[in-house]
Amino acid sequence: MVEDFGMGEQELQEMYQEVILDASKHPHGKIVSGADSSLETVSIGAHGGITLTSGHEACKTAQSQQFNPTCGDTATVYVEVSSGSNGNSYRIERIAWDGQGCSISQASLSIMVDLVQGQTVDKAMALAQDFQLLMHSRGVGLDDNQANDDLGDAIVFQGVSRYPMRIKCALLGWEGMKASIAQAMTQFETADVPAVKSQK
Numbered sequence: 001m002v003e004d005f006g007m008g009e010q011e012l013q014e015m016y017q018e019v020i021l022d023a024s025k026h027p028h029g030k031i032v033s034g035a036d037s038s039l040e041t042v043s044i045g046a047h048g049g050i051t052l053t054s055g056h057e058a059c060k061t062a063q064s065q066q067f068n069p070t071c072g073d074t075a076t077v078y079v080e081v082s083s084g085s086n087g088n089s090y091r092i093e094r095i096a097w098d099g100q101g102c103s104i105s106q107a108s109l110s111i112m113v114d115l116v117q118g119q120t121v122d123k124a125m126a127l128a129q130d131f132q133l134l135m136h137s138r139g140v141g142l143d144d145n146q147a148n149d150d151l152g153d154a155i156v157f158q159g160v161s162r163y164p165m166r167i168k169c170a171l172l173g174w175e176g177m178k179a180s181i182a183q184a185m186t187q188f189e190t191a192d193v194p195a196v197k198s199q200k
Contacts (some may be wrong), residue, residue: 028111029114029117058079059083064176075099077177078094079094089122111156128177136167
């Protein structure tokens with residue numbers, strides 16, 4: 001269960017709403033097109049498309065575009081994953097996103113970036129699984145104190161899980177992250193497969 005910080009239910013919900021609104025108004029990891037923020041994490045393509053460019057050979061980049069037909073939220077999540085060479089784990093080196101939507105989807109993306117940036121792929125996927133369980137808890141939350149601690153600020157979405165129509169909003173970015181990581185991991189796997197020479 002979630003710590004109540006000595007607050008009543010109403011006070012706790014108000015605090016959660018403030019966190020969600022703040023995260024949506026001041027999103028972390030959101031790509032600001034046209035801003036000179038030294039877009040080293042992304043580059044703008046010839047047709048206005050955004051691509052994440054890899055910082056070095058041991059990294060793979062991928063992106064996934066997500067759409068919530070229920071409310072029209074969109075999100076494209078970009079990741080750069082470093083290889084698990086030399087016995088190291090695969091790691092999310094950079095993550096960024098672009099999109100539009102309600103405060104819940106935007107806040108969830110922002111908080112997700114803070115949680116998974118620099119984490120191993122395994123840890124990021126575990127966080128995504130815990131977040132999905134939280135979102136399907138119908139407001140009850142998780143019984144696992146460690147999972148609650150690991151989710152950090154994402155725990156504020158527990159109240160959102162009471163509203164089935166809003167769950168997809170909160171999960172949108174997380175689904176994009178999982179799909180992007182899966183694409184990057186596929187690139188690592190195919191890079192390790194030796195090319196088959198054609199026989200003449």
